Amino acid sequence: MNRKSWRAVSSRWIVGGLLVAALGACSQSEHKVAALEPKDDTACSLDGMILKDYAGPKAQIHYTEGQPDFFCDLMELFGVVLTPEQKRAVAAIYVQDMGKTDWDHPQGNWIDAKTAVYVVGSKKHGSMGPTFGSFSNEQDATAFAQKEGGKVLRFEQITTDMVSMGSSSAAHDDGMSH
Incomplete structure (x- = not known):
């Protein structure tokens, strides 16, 4: 493999690796739990009070x-x-x-x-x-x-x-x- 080919291949691997890392970060942020606003009928888990x-x-x-x-x-x-x-x-x-x-x-x-x-x-x-x-x-x-x-x-x-x-x-x- 000549020098030009090697650079092209390694550049693709680097870009591919960055893409995979970015997608992994996206899927992790999707799993991050957000606070929910209680509804009018949301009850306390311990005593049932609204x-x-x-x-x-x-x-x-x-x-x-x-x-x-x-x-x-x-x-x-x-x-x-x-x-x-x-x-x-x-x-x-x-x-x-x-x-x-x-x-x-x-x-x-x-x-x-x-x-x-x-x-x-x-x-x-x-x-x-x-x-x-x-x-x-x-x-x-x-x-x-x-x-x-x-x-x-x-x-x-x-x-x-x-x-x-x-x-x-x-x-x-x-x-x-x-």
């Missing part, structure tokens, strides 16, 4: 197999996520950005739960009483905590003790401050 009937941020867990679970309250979400019994493979978890949606009638503004910033221990209530606020940025979370009380935390800082529905939990501690 999500749109209650104030406060909602959540959804998408599994690698099967239908997503919706939650009418972030306390319920973290109760499931932090439970050692949770064995289903999770593809994505979404919460609502309360810096961009109305607390009393939240709609849309879904963000990745693992990158969100949370306010734990505020005076604001969700469907089950005291709940966490979820935000896409620390500035909004801090402003919320200054107005409503509570402490600003990251996803990985939330513990089962904070999620406890008992009156001694951090989420029920009105004295907690930022």
Whole structure:
């Protein structure tokens, strides 16, 4: 094979390899799970409450197999996520950005739960009483905590003790401050 032929063949292989890589990236992005907006009759996976009937941020867990679970309250979400019994493979978890949606009638503004910033221990209530606020940025979370009380935390800082529905939990501690 002469030099010209070799360059032509190797160029085709390189272009072909890039095409295959690009197609692989396309198929991976097609499998990426997007947040779904709950319908008027979407019920909480744990208690059957209709999500749109209650104030406060909602959540959804998408599994690698099967239908997503919706939650009418972030306390319920973290109760499931932090439970050692949770064995289903999770593809994505979404919460609502309360810096961009109305607390009393939240709609849309879904963000990745693992990158969100949370306010734990505020005076604001969700469907089950005291709940966490979820935000896409620390500035909004801090402003919320200054107005409503509570402490600003990251996803990985939330513990089962904070999620406890008992009156001694951090989420029920009105004295907690930022």
